[in-house]
Amino acid sequence: MTPIDRAISHLHSLDASARLDSPLGRLDARAKVLVTLGFLVTVASFGRHQLLQPLPLVILLSAGWALSEIPVRSLGFRLAIASPVAVLIGMWNPLFEPEPMLRLGSMVVSAGWVSFLSILERFLLGMAAVLLLIGSTGVDAVAAALGRLGVPRVLVTQLLLLYRYVFVLAAEVERMLRAHSLRAPNRPRPELRTVRSMLGELLLRSLARAERVHAAMLCRGFAGELRAVTPLRLGLGDALFVLAGLGFLALVRLADLPRAIGNLLR
Amino acid sequence: MRGVRFTFPDGSEALRGVDFTIHHGESVGLVGANGAGKSSILLHLAGVYLASEGEVRVGDWPVSRSTLVEVRRRVGLVFQDPDDQLFMPTVFQDVAFGPANQHLPPPEIEQRVGEALAHVGAEHLGQRPSHRLSGGERRAVALATVLALHPDILLLDEPSAGLDPMTRRRLIRWLGSFEHTRIVASHDLDLVLDSCERTLVLAAGRIIADGPTWSLLTDAALLERAGLELPLRLQGSPVTPHR
Numbered sequence: 223m224t225p226i227d228r229a230i231s232h233l234h235s236l237d238a239s240a241r242l243d244s245p246l247g248r249l250d251a252r253a254k255v256l257v258t259l260g261f262l263v264t265v266a267s268f269g270r271h272q273l274l275q276p277l278p279l280v281i282l283l284s285a286g287w288a289l290s291e292i293p294v295r296s297l298g299f300r301l302a303i304a305s306p307v308a309v310l311i312g313m314w315n316p317l318f319e320p321e322p323m324l325r326l327g328s329m330v331v332s333a334g335w336v337s338f339l340s341i342l343e344r345f346l347l348g349m350a351a352v353l354l355l356i357g358s359t360g361v362d363a364v365a366a367a368l369g370r371l372g373v374p375r376v377l378v379t380q381l382l383l384l385y386r387y388v389f390v391l392a393a394e395v396e397r398m399l400r401a402h403s404l405r406a407p408n409r410p411r412p413e414l415r416t417v418r419s420m421l422g423e424l425l426l427r428s429l430a431r432a433e434r435v436h437a438a439m440l441c442r443g444f445a446g447e448l449r450a451v452t453p454l455r456l457g458l459g460d461a462l463f464v465l466a467g468l469g470f471l472a473l474v475r476l477a478d479l480p481r482a483i484g485n486l487l488r
Numbered sequence: 489m490r491g492v493r494f495t496f497p498d499g500s501e502a503l504r505g506v507d508f509t510i511h512h513g514e515s516v517g518l519v520g521a522n523g524a525g526k527s528s529i530l531l532h533l534a535g536v537y538l539a540s541e542g543e544v545r546v547g548d549w550p551v552s553r554s555t556l557v558e559v560r561r562r563v564g565l566v567f568q569d570p571d572d573q574l575f576m577p578t579v580f581q582d583v584a585f586g587p588a589n590q591h592l593p594p595p596e597i598e599q600r601v602g603e604a605l606a607h608v609g610a611e612h613l614g615q616r617p618s619h620r621l622s623g624g625e626r627r628a629v630a631l632a633t634v635l636a637l638h639p640d641i642l643l644l645d646e647p648s649a650g651l652d653p654m655t656r657r658r659l660i661r662w663l664g665s666f667e668h669t670r671i672v673a674s675h676d677l678d679l680v681l682d683s684c685e686r687t688l689v690l691a692a693g694r695i696i697a698d699g700p701t702w703s704l705l706t707d708a709a710l711l712e713r714a715g716l717e718l719p720l721r722l723q724g725s726p727v728t729p730h731r
């Protein structure tokens with residue numbers, strides 16, 4: 223297996239885990255989308271020097287994770303894949319904000335480091351929430367829920383096609399690398415010259431393939447809209463889930479839980 | 489098809505004047521060497537390609553940009569490469585894609601998916617992701633995606649390539665029992681012999697023979713001109729078994 227093949231497998235297994243019959247999986251996709259959106263807004267609303275206040279959100283995530291019955295290992299792995307992005311975004315903050323902010327024992331932590339950690343923290347929290355949503359719901363059901371919640375059809379369809387297209391593109395890369403390695407077994411990776419022509423080829427191939435896939439879709443009556451087959455149904459459990467989830471989020475946002483707990487213990 | 493010519497944007501001529509008429513309920517084989525234009529003909533009948541010259545009609549409809557929806561409601565095309573056909577996350581969703589686009593109620597969609605998968609012997613694959621199937625399984629599922637549409641005209645491009653003998657046999661039997669029009673492009677001349685009454689022989693973008701399958705596929709000289717050979721069954725076994 224090449225790294226690309228493995229990455230595709232991971233994406234698939236995330237989508238496939240949505241078919242686990244878990245308490246979270248059985249909830250209506252719309253309820254989960256709502257709570258996840260609330261979660262993301264809450265996470266984003268914290269200031270960049272508030273390191274401790276968002277931490278109670280981990281409780282909510284863990285509860286969701288336990289209810290989803292998705293193996294913890296697969297979450298950790300995917301978060302690790304994604305975190306370099308956050309590191310890249312936050313990496314310059316320590317240089318821009320050198321003024322001291324925190325004192326841990328004899329160590330002085332500058333404001334820049336605090337905001338760096340805060341970016342990383344919020345990114346990981348948000349990412350984990352989205353992974354949990356997709357892992358317990360499936361991309362298609364999430365898209366269907368977005369459509370029912372009033373997101374324009376065109377956007378939802380775009381989202382779904384984009385998601386499909388990732389697989390199409392990855393499969394092309396995979397094939398080319400395999401073909402290359404079979405005919406050049408002594409070279410672990412293609413030379414730069416070969417890579418350049420492969421990239422051009424990749425573009426043309428994936429365009430041609432996208433065209434054929436599109437033709438196949440049109441042949442089966444595609445009229446610009448992907449339709450979900452599974453019906454959505456809202457029940458009492460979904461309502462309770464939304465209330466409890468959003469309630470907890472409001473509590474974390476409005477009351478400074480870590481400080482309150484600290485005061486209680488004092 | 490009347491005088492159909494088709495040239496790709498890069499200048500290669502795929503069809504150089506193709507004429508034929510197929511009536512309702514006929515089963516027609518389309519044979520010819522690689523690059524003879526078999527796939528191109530099927531893609532024209534489904535309106536994926538539009539003829540550069542000449543006319544293509546499906547039923548009462550001339551195939552043109554404005555009639556595509558009507559044409560495709562009648563025609564089901566199974567692509568040569570099953571990967572082009574499958575694009576949903578699971579086999580079930582892929583087969584349900586067409587019926588869902590016909591706005592059928594969910595129970596009926598489910599019933600059609602079940603039937604279509606059963607026809608190709610792939611009931612057990614329903615919840616698998618399409619990208620993770622073997623080559624032959626993909627082909628079977630690709631066929632099911634089109635069967636679920638209940639087309640009046642079925643176009644199959646190399647349906648038996650990569651199928652195991654049992655599945656291929658089932659395909660042949662099933663093709664024989666399909667009561668609507670079917671057009672099968674294939675190098676599997678034995679399959680054509682078994683499932684098609686009529687055959688079109690194609691060479692370099694032209695039809696060089698059109699007639700009853702049996703008489704054409706036993707004509708060694710004709711087949712040689714088309715870059716083909718007698719069906720295996722008619723070749724006589726060159727290997728004599730040891731006793």
Ligand SMILES: Nc1ncnc2c1ncn2[C@@H]1O[C@H](COP(=O)(O)OP(=O)(O)OP(=O)(O)O)[C@@H](O)[C@H]1O
Pocket residue numbers: 496497498500501502520521522523524525526527528529568
């Ligand atoms: N996308 C394309 N762009 C340019 N030329 C093409 C394209 N697809 C096919 N051709 C050319 O058109 C001609 C007919 O191709 P077609 O795919 O119809 O052949 P075929 O009879 O289906 O062959 P095979 O048995 O190999 O499937 C060939 O000469 C081929 O090179």
Ligand SMILES: [Mg+2]
Pocket residue numbers: 526527528568645
């Ligand atoms: Mg072909």
